Amino acid sequence: MFFSDHHTKFTKRIHAPPQAVLDVLRDPHAMMGLSPLIISVTVDPQDSTKYTVIDRLAMPFGTTRMISYGATIVVTAEGMDAESKAGAGTTTRSRYVARAISERETEVEEQVHVTAFFLLLPFIKGVIASAHNLTLDRLAAKAEGSCKRPAGYLYLDTLVLFLRKQMNLLSVLPAVLALIAVYWMAKRSSADPYGDFHLALNKLPGEDTPRTEWLNMGYWKVPLALKLLQAAGCKPGGRVLDVGHGSGESLILLLTHPDVPRPAHLTGITSLESHYTRSQARVARLNQTVPVDLYAGDAIYRPGSRNHPIDPSSEQPKFDTILALDCAYHFQPRAEFLRQAYDRLNPGGSIALADICFAPGALQTRWTRFVTMILRLGLMPAENMISTDEYLAQMRQVGFIDVQLEDITEDVFPKFISFLATQGVGWWIFSRVFNIFWGSGARFVLVSALLRH
Ligand SMILES: C[S@@+](CC[C@H](N)C(=O)[O-])C[C@H]1O[C@@H](n2cnc3c(N)ncnc32)[C@H](O)[C@@H]1O
Incomplete structure (x- = not known):
């Protein structure tokens, strides 16, 4: 009743x-x-x-x-x-x-x-x-083949489209939003846009402490890291390098997840000292037996850096798998990272990147050039703004074989944007900027390749 x-x-x-x-x-x-x-x-x-x-x-x-x-x-x-x-x-x-x-x-x-x-x-x-x-x-x-952005209801998007189509006023609203977002992110951290804000985003309602510490855009069906590992074709007993691991959730997944082939040795590189320290503590708490070496610094070896995992002259054993989960678009430049990674892989080894590039042709439009100009302020160096075709060509040029690119944009951006939009005013603004970025042709891709035997 x-x-x-x-x-x-x-x-x-x-x-x-x-x-x-x-x-x-x-x-x-x-x-x-x-x-x-x-x-x-x-x-x-x-x-x-x-x-x-x-x-x-x-x-x-x-x-x-x-x-x-x-x-x-x-x-x-x-x-x-x-x-x-x-x-x-x-x-x-x-x-x-x-x-x-x-x-x-x-x-x-x-x-x-x-x-x-x-x-x-x-x-x-x-x-x-x-x-x-x-x-x-x-x-x-x-x-209708135009699922570039969540439709309707998003008044700002509709207004942006209107301005773009009818008046060709390229900059008004997105520029203001993008600048607010970039300013807001810059205020949170001077050099690297990351910090510990992801801890709050990982919390489930009613929880004081988050159970995970993911800092990526998510695949939303399974952890993006699992999807990346599948693409990498990791084998048990391999030497794995995880680049840009943030505060260590992917390291923990590699060391503990039942569906992940356990490596014999795990190395990590991440840029923020605070993430490095936190990852070390989290990995130590696991009390497991796989040796883990973590390195705080840039993903790319620069002359003078000591004990860098992909130093071309390193005498350490090479890696069987190199992973870059939602981070390689930051590397200055990504192409140099790919060359160095290639040199530090064993024959038959694999690389897999969950990364951002652009739909073919998108970078030719004035609109995308404008959006990317804003991104260059800190998120993505100009050299990394390449199309999916250029990405494939770059990998082959480095020497990788069996290069695969899977476009998973539709499984990543919409949910990421909807999720951020519910996380308070600052994140809502960021979600709107990100929506514009998506609409201007950004693609989220899984790129994987092998080194010849
Ligand atoms: C979007 S987060 C992804 C973190 C982690 N892979 C995850 O999925 O949770 C990007 C990570 O890459 C790191 N990063 C950015 N630029 C880097 C660089 N040049 N070298 C190494 N790590 C970098 C950032 O500090 C951050 O931890």
Whole structure:
């Protein structure tokens, strides 16, 4: 008697052929990736229709709350059916149906049926109305082939687009936002934009101490580090170098995660002394047996630096795997790091980088040149602003073989941006700047390659 039902329906006319719409609708990961609420999705290894989902809900007074729940998703001929069972007995059933209007136009209808505790229902209705409309807008953007940014609702983005399209006033709003963000970051740290702000971002609601210390943009399905290690094809018993490890979460993953082949020796380089010290303490606390050598300093060997792990004249054994997780775009320049890494890899060894570059052609536009000019103020040296094609060519030029580049932008930037937007005013501004960066052609990629045997 305390539970009430609510039925509602959302429709969206999409300017794309029915098949393009169905391709997205019938891909559960892609669909959940479009939701502004969902921040993590894990599929049940025994049953591919069952998922564990984590949502971040906006609560009153600007607070947020994470909720985890189970969902079942069944792909149908017309789209998909989803059922989720969240806390407090809330059950939500959604049926997505795509109907052809013409060869180039499709209508998607989403029928939603919620059963919930009657006092919660008004809140749930509000969440559903905004989140499901936004998901449909993003579905439309993706199917129409223009999923460069979360659509609708983001008034600033809409205004920026308007200024760009109608008045060609390139600089007004993004410039102000970007400068505020750069100034804000510069204030936090003089040389390196990093510090200990990531500890607060890793905290789950209600926790005083974060359980992890990731400092990357995230893959949001599994830790980005696991995805990178897969690309690197790490083998057990290898000598691994982890570059730009921050406060050490990836080192801990390499030393303890059950799915990661355990290295025989682990070396780390990271630029900030405070991260180096913190990583040393965290690794020591693990009480494990793999020898670990950490080095505080630049990823690139400069003449005069002592005991640098990729000093070309080092007599230490070479590495089997070199990893750079969300950091190589900072290196001055990245190409020099790649050359030095190549020289310090064993034959058959591998390198893998989770990195940022640009869509082919994007760097030719005035707009992107303007955005990148701002980034050069501290985040990314000009030499590192290359396209995906140039990145591949650079790797081959260094001598790497079997060079692979996987574009995972759509699994990284949207969730990273939505997450930051919920973390207070400073991060919200940063999320808007980052959104502009994404819209100007930035791509998040996994690059991997081998050294010839
Ligand atoms: C985005 S964070 C990623 C940290 C870590 N890999 C992770 O995933 O949590 C970038 C890291 O690279 C480090 N870094 C930046 N420039 C560097 C450089 N030139 N040499 C070595 N490390 C650098 C930063 O201090 C920071 O820890």
